[in-house]
Amino acid sequence: MTSKRLKKLYRDLAILMFAGYGSFMCYLLFFGFSRNTRTERMMNLIPFKTISNYITGFHHYNLDTWVINLFGNVAAFVPFGFLVPLVFPGVRSYLQIISRFLLALLAVESIQWVFHVGSFDVDDILLNVIGGLIGFAILQRVRNLYKR
Template identity: 45%
Template sequence: MSEFHTRLKYKKYVNVIFLFYIFMLAIVSFWGISIFQTRIHGNIGDVSHNINIVPFHTIETYLFNFQHYNFDTWFYNTFGTILVFIPLGILLPLVFVNLRNMTMIVLLSLVVSLIIETIQYVTLLGVFDVDDILLNTFGSILGFLIFTLIIKKSKR
């Protein structure tokens, strides 16, 4: 098989994985969180408590008051939020070759996260939290760093 055909086959697999990831991200972001009926700001249906626009407020609350939350809630709302965006930082530069710089990854992950948070707020399927945007973006940055390390190792 020629190198062109191998790359084309590889590209198809990466595209399928990327689409599957986006689908799973939507499920986790909108329907997966509905199993948690309350979060730090109260009931999901309570619009008055459906927003946090103070940077690091939620992060600080979870990190310094972790004993007040069960482990699943604490982990999901801190590290889970980071982990779910690591694949975005890895997959974006694989799918879109022109997105192989940190600035583009940060901007796109900020936009994707802002869209998710806004839809959660409008649909009442979650809490709009600026800290989620920060943690999601951090996750994408970690993913991009992993991608960069893999590329550097493969060129040796």
């Protein structure tokens, strides 16, 4: 198999994985976790407020809630940090990843807030972006190892 065909195969596989994982994440973000339509809208615009509440008040939360809200918000977006540059080859820098993630996550949080299926929390955006950056760093490392 030629190098060009192999690259196309990898990109096609990345697109398929991106679409599948993206669909799964849309389900989780808008319908999963027993999301019920809320009557009140909750919003946090203060960076690190929710994160610090979970850290300083960890004894008020069960372990599942604590882990999902802190580490789950990071881990869930690691695959996107890896897949986005493979699907969109123009995304090559940390700044490009950050800007794409900020815009997409701002849209997600806004949709959750508008449709009462979650709260708008700037800390979710921060944690999700960190996950994307970790995924991008992993991809960069793999690419550097592959070049050697």
